Each structure stands twice: as structure tokens, then as C-alpha cells.
Amino acid sequence: MKILVAIKQVPDTATQMKLGADGKTIDPTGITWIVSPYDEFAVEEALRIKEKRGQGEVVAVSLGPDRVKEALRSCLAMGCDRAIHLNDPAWGAADTLMTARALAAVVKQEAPQLVLCGRQAIDDDMGALPAQLGELLGWPSAYWIMEEAVDADGKTVRVARQVEGGLEVFDLPLPAIVTAQKGLNEPRYPTLKGIMGAKKKELKDVKAADVGLAAEAPQLSITALEALPPRPPGRIIQGDLPTAVKELVRSLREDAKAI
Amino acid sequence: MRAFVDKEVTPHVAEWEAAGRIPRSFWKRLGELGFLGLEFPTEFGGAGGDFLASIVLGEEMARCRSGGVAFSVLVHTDMSSPWLTRYGTEAQQRKYLPGIVAGETVCALGITEPGTGSDMAALTTRAVRHGDVYRITGSKTFITNGVYGDLYFLAARTGSGTAQRRHEGISMFLVERGLPGFTVSRKLDKTGMRASDTAELAFQDCPVPAENLLGVEGRGFQQLAAGLQRERTMAAVLALAAASQALEDTVAYLRERHAFGEPLAQRQALRHRIADLATDLEAARALVYHAAMLYAAGEECVKEVSMAKLFATEVANRVAYQAVQMHGGYGYMREFPVEGFARDVRLWTIASGTSEIMREIIARRIFE
Numbered sequence: 001m002k003i004l005v006a007i008k009q010v011p012d013t014a015t016q017m018k019l020g021a022d023g024k025t026i027d028p029t030g031i032t033w034i035v036s037p038y039d040e041f042a043v044e045e046a047l048r049i050k051e052k053r054g055q056g057e058v059v060a061v062s063l064g065p066d067r068v069k070e071a072l073r074s075c076l077a078m079g080c081d082r083a084i085h086l087n088d089p090a091w092g093a094a095d096t097l098m099t100a101r102a103l104a105a106v107v108k109q110e111a112p113q114l115v116l117c118g119r120q121a122i123d124d125d126m127g128a129l130p131a132q133l134g135e136l137l138g139w140p141s142a143y144w145i146m147e148e149a150v151d152a153d154g155k156t157v158r159v160a161r162q163v164e165g166g167l168e169v170f171d172l173p174l175p176a177i178v179t180a181q182k183g184l185n186e187p188r189y190p191t192l193k194g195i196m197g198a199k200k201k202e203l204k205d206v207k208a209a210d211v212g213l214a215a216e217a218p219q220l221s222i223t224a225l226e227a228l229p230p231r232p233p234g235r236i237i238q239g240d241l242p243t244a245v246k247e248l249v250r251s252l253r254e255d256a257k258a259i
Numbered sequence: 260m261r262a263f264v265d266k267e268v269t270p271h272v273a274e275w276e277a278a279g280r281i282p283r284s285f286w287k288r289l290g291e292l293g294f295l296g297l298e299f300p301t302e303f304g305g306a307g308g309d310f311l312a313s314i315v316l317g318e319e320m321a322r323c324r325s326g327g328v329a330f331s332v333l334v335h336t337d338m339s340s341p342w343l344t345r346y347g348t349e350a351q352q353r354k355y356l357p358g359i360v361a362g363e364t365v366c367a368l369g370i371t372e373p374g375t376g377s378d379m380a381a382l383t384t385r386a387v388r389h390g391d392v393y394r395i396t397g398s399k400t401f402i403t404n405g406v407y408g409d410l411y412f413l414a415a416r417t418g419s420g421t422a423q424r425r426h427e428g429i430s431m432f433l434v435e436r437g438l439p440g441f442t443v444s445r446k447l448d449k450t451g452m453r454a455s456d457t458a459e460l461a462f463q464d465c466p467v468p469a470e471n472l473l474g475v476e477g478r479g480f481q482q483l484a485a486g487l488q489r490e491r492t493m494a495a496v497l498a499l500a501a502a503s504q505a506l507e508d509t510v511a512y513l514r515e516r517h518a519f520g521e522p523l524a525q526r527q528a529l530r531h532r533i534a535d536l537a538t539d540l541e542a543a544r545a546l547v548y549h550a551a552m553l554y555a556a557g558e559e560c561v562k563e564v565s566m567a568k569l570f571a572t573e574v575a576n577r578v579a580y581q582a583v584q585m586h587g588g589y590g591y592m593r594e595f596p597v598e599g600f601a602r603d604v605r606l607w608t609i610a611s612g613t614s615e616i617m618r619e620i621i622a623r624r625i626f627e
Binding site for chain 1: 260262263292293297301306307308312
């Protein structure tokens with residue numbers, strides 16, 4: 001069974017974000033780039049499906065500039081068999097729909113039975129891509145999956161989707177698109193053997209023309225970015241203990257509306 | 260590696276420090292992830308990496324804020340088990356390596372004796388051949404992983420040296436826990452490194468199978484000496500990485516702690532002190548990496564390794580003193596990691612060759 005995992009490279013969660021001089025982009029200096037954590041769940045699940053079935057191929061794919069190779073290498077180190085890097089200046093300002101079109105073109109070429117993604121990337125939190133990809137391909141799709149089981153014949157996948165207070169269970173005919181929610185699995189760490197082996201695996205550069213796409217303009221563009229307002233300073237409540245406690249409770253209830 | 264340490268090591272170190280040991284399940288987890296066999300051949304479950312991979316292991320483990328956890332792990336991976344691949348027969352490697360790599364067989368190095376520290380040639384534990392066993396009698400002390408270990412890389416005398424060649428006649432043995440006549444006589448109580456267990460061991464006519472002689476009989480001193488450069492480089496790495504973590508913790512503290520209406524990070528005296536320590540650490544890092552590269556390339560490196568060990572461990576102790584000082588009263592409290600670091604790092608100018616011995620080695624290479 002062939003599985004395609006679409007991943008995105010995002011700034012590390014611990015990074016202190018700074019706005020670029022143009023006010024529309026993030027200043028990239030000092031950023032550590034990682035595979036978006038939800039996408040790691042997707043990679044892990046794809047590897048588990050392959051391991052459970054004892055055969056198959058897991059292909060990682062990502063769109064972005066040269067630095068994205070590093071993210072794809074770490075997917076290879078985790079155990080993906082090969083990787084595809086959609087790397088073309090034509091995609092420099094890609095919005096989710098352009099990215100979905102590029103991915104749909106790759107999916108048509110690769111013809112996997114299953115596409116796995118994270119439920120959303122943790123940088124811009126759009127979460128739009130899997131649905132757009134499903135629409136473009138005409139494939140069934142299920143999001144925020146906590147459990148999955150591909151049947152023995154590889155014809156359907158049973159997925160359990162997180163909803164308020166419970167799980168919603170679906171059977172999807174394959175091929176299908178499934179997105180991973182936190183809790184689906186615990187991603188493995190790449191081993192040294194995996195890291196060394198990753199250097200020998202195929203990482204293919206793909207241009208827009210290679211998948212038959214002409215240049216297009218994004219429908220979505222960023223007008224401005226704003227930094228979060230600085231955190232207001234803490235407040236020390238003066239007075240003797242009984243009065244201070246009363247004031248604290250009042251403030252938590254009325255000012256902060258926390259209780 | 261860093262993600263693993265953040266998620267699965269750091270949250271537990273307080274518990275392990277209090278318990279005075281790291282749990283067996285942690286050794287197995289390290290084994291499962293391949294961290295215990297970075298340099299061992301892939302046929303025995305190793306990763307086939309080089310010394311620089313082990314340096315990364317040491318650097319990242321030391322950032323868990325427990326010197327003892329890092330020390331125990333690196334004694335197993337770098338200060339004992341590598342002798343097995345360097346001098347062990349194929350049968351010995353086949354027998355012991357898979358367990359070592361899997362974290363089922365925890366290793367310790369047994370050289371130091373109550374009367375024998377830096378002067379290794381003075382060791383008196385004896386191994387006498389009787390048919391197909393060597394009977395070992397004597398005692399060992401300060402043995403890291405010694406209380407709960409499984410396999411001891413033990414140095415003992417199989418012959419007596421001469422006045423001019425005192426180091427002749429020492430041999431190395433692979434001694435399994437549980438042999439008759441082998442007892443852990445004491446679990447030692449230490450200032451720091453509390454998560455790693457340290458033992459005093461007693462041997463009374465302990466029969467070690469002759470096939471467990473490691474390397475060449477009588478050449479133990481030379482064999483051990485050849486491994487010292489690895490051990491000392493690793494000691495420097497552990498001290499350096501822990502000190503880097505402590506400095507980061509101190510910088511974070513200075514940003515947060517307010518006095519006289521502003522964060523301590525605004526006080527010039529403290530800022531300049533941090534600048535000096537960061538500079539010292541950077542210099543130490545450059546020297547340690549230089550020594551490690553020489554060692555990894557198989558080049559002559561005794562002087563550079565001794566310098567790196569001396570400089571990095573002394574810088575780390577300067578960082579410890581100042582990190583505690585800049586934390587004020589909190590630096591003296593158990594709940595702040597710099598307190599533990601200051602106790603742990605004190606060991607490093609003593610263990611794996613004291614600063615005095617390092618200076619002696621460097622001086623000898625300058626004057627002779």
C-alpha cells in the first residue's frame with residue numbers, strides 16, 4: 001500500500017517571533033525550523049500502517065523553499081521511503097489552494113491509496129489544505145482522527161474522529177484523505193541509523209512544470225501582520241489576608257472573568 | 260535526542276536524584292532508541308556511528324540538569340563498553356554486546372582502589388590463574404554503576420611489575436555480577452551526581468572464567484591508557500554541556516528576578532560577569548571540539564585532550580560558583596537546578612584524571 005504524507009516545515013514552537021521590516025512577513029533570523037507536530041503524527045501513522053501490513057511505501061511531500069529539505073530529511077530519518085520537494089519560485093507566494101493544487105497534481109502522478117496530513121500546520125493554523133485537496137481530487141476525507149484501521153484488503157479505512165465528548169466513527173473507501181489529531185500516536189525519534197540512512201534515500205525536486213502546472217497568482221495574500229500585544233504586568237493586591245482574598249476572588253470573577 | 264531528553268529525561272531527574280539510581284526501564288528505553296550502541300557495529304544492534312555521535316549523546320544528556328543521569332549513561336556507553344569492541348574477542352562481543360546495546364546489561368569500569376587513584380600502576384587487586392578460571396581477590400572503590408551494574412570491566416594484577424616498569428602485569432577482565440566471592444560492600448554517599456550509583460566492591464577468590472580475560476594478559480595498563488583520551492574528552496563534554504545549561508538557566512533567572520525596580524539582567528556588574536562566563540565557555544567548547552576531532556580522526560591528541568579536560572572542567576566550576584552566586588539565596592536551595600549542578604560539577608576536576616594529573620601530562624609534553 002502506498003501512502004503519501006503531506007508535511008509542512010514551521011518555526012519551532014519555542015521560537016520568539018519577530019515581524020519583518022515589510023510588516024507582512026516573519027523575520028527568519030534565528031528561527032529553528034521543524035516538521036509541524038501534527039504532521040509528525042501523520043508520518044508516524046503512515047509508518048505504522050506500513051509496518052503492520054509488512055509492505056508498502058511511505059512518501060513524504062512538502063512545498064516550500066530550499067530549507068524544507070531539512071524537514072523532509074527528518075521524515076526520511078523517521079522511516080519514510082522517499083521524499084518529494086515541491087520547490088519552485090512560482091510557488092513562492094502559494095496560498096493553501098495553490099499548495100493543494102500542487103499536491104493534487106503529485107497525488108495524481110503517485111497514485112497513493114491514502115494521503116495523510118496533520119490536522120493543521122502550527123504556523124498559520126489555516127487547516128484548509130486537506131479539505132481543498134479532497135475537493136480537487138474528489139476523494140473522501142476525514143479530519144482530526146484519533147484512531148484509524150485500514151482493512152486487510154486495503155479497500156477501506158475505519159477512522160474515529162474527535163468530536164466534543166466522544167468519537168465519531170466513519171468507514172471511508174480508499175483512496176482517501178485523513179488528517180491526524182494529537183493523541184493518534186506518539187511519534188518515534190529518528191535513530192542515528194535512520195539519520196545516516198536518510199542521506200541515501202531519494203529526495204526529488206519537483207518544479208511546477210514537472211506536474212503540469214502553469215504559474216498562477218494566489219487568491220489569498222497577507223496585507224499586514226501584527227505582533228501580539230505585550231502581556232499586561234501582574235498586579236499585587238495589598239491589604240490584610242481576608243480583604244486581599246476577597247479582592248482576588250472579585251477580580252478573578254469580574255475583571256478576568258476566569259471563575 | 261534533545262526532544263527525547265526534554266520529554267523523557269528532564270521530567271524525571273528529581274525523582275532519580277532522590278532515589279540515588281536511574282530505573283532499569285530507563286536503560287531499556289535508551290537501548291530501544293539506539294542511544295547505547297551509537298558506535299557499535301550494526302551486526303550487534305549498534306548504529307555504526309563515530310565518536311562525534313557519542314559527543315552529541317553526551318552534550319544532550321548533560322542538559323537534563325542531572326549530572327548523575329548523564330554520568331551513569333556515559334560511563335556505560337563511553338567509559339567502559341568501548342573496551343569490548345577495542346580488545347574483545349568475537350565470542351566476547353557476541354556474548355555481551357547485544358545486551359549492552361539493548362540496555363539489559365549495564366556496564367561499570369573497575370580500576371580505582373582504596374589505595375590507588377591517579378597512580379593506576381599501584382593497584383593491588385590480584386587475579387591468579389587456576390585451570391580455566393582466574394581467582395580475583397581485592398577491592399575497588401568509587402565504581403560508577405557499581406551498585407546495580409551487571410558487567411564490570413575490571414583491572415587486576417596477573418603479575419608483578421618491576422621497580423622500573425610498575426605498570427607491567429596488569430590485566431583486564433569482564434566480570435559478571437553474581438559470581439561467588441563478589442560483593443557490593445558499600446553504596447557510597449556522594450556530594451553530587453546523586454542519581455548515579457557508586458559502589459565499593461569486594462572480591463574474595465572470585466572465579467572469573469579464563470575466556471573473560473579482555474585483551475592481552477599483562478597489557479591491561481596500556482589498554483586502559485589508550486581509552487583514557489576518550490573518557491577524558493567525554494568528561495570535558497559533560498562538564499561543558501551542563502555548564503552551558505546552568506548559564507542559560509542563570510540568564511533566564513536574571514531576566515525574571517527584579518531588584519531595585521528592574522530586572523537583575525539590567526545590572527551591569529552581572530551582565531559583564533555573564534559575558535565573561537559565556538566567553539570562557541565558548542573558548543572551552545572550541546578546545547573540546549578540537550580535541551574530539553583529533554581523537555575521532557585517530558591522531559595524536561594526549562596533550563590537547565588533557566588541556567580540554569583541564570580547561571573545560573575548571574571553567575564549568577567557575578560557572579557553577581557564579582551561577583549560584585547570581586541566583587542569591589535561591590541558588591542555595593535544592594529546588595533550583597543550579598544548586599544540583601554546582602554539586603555535580605565539582606566531581607569533574609577530580610574524576611577521569613584530576614586537574615593536577617592533567618597539568619602534569621601537559622607539562623611533560625612541554626618539557627620532555
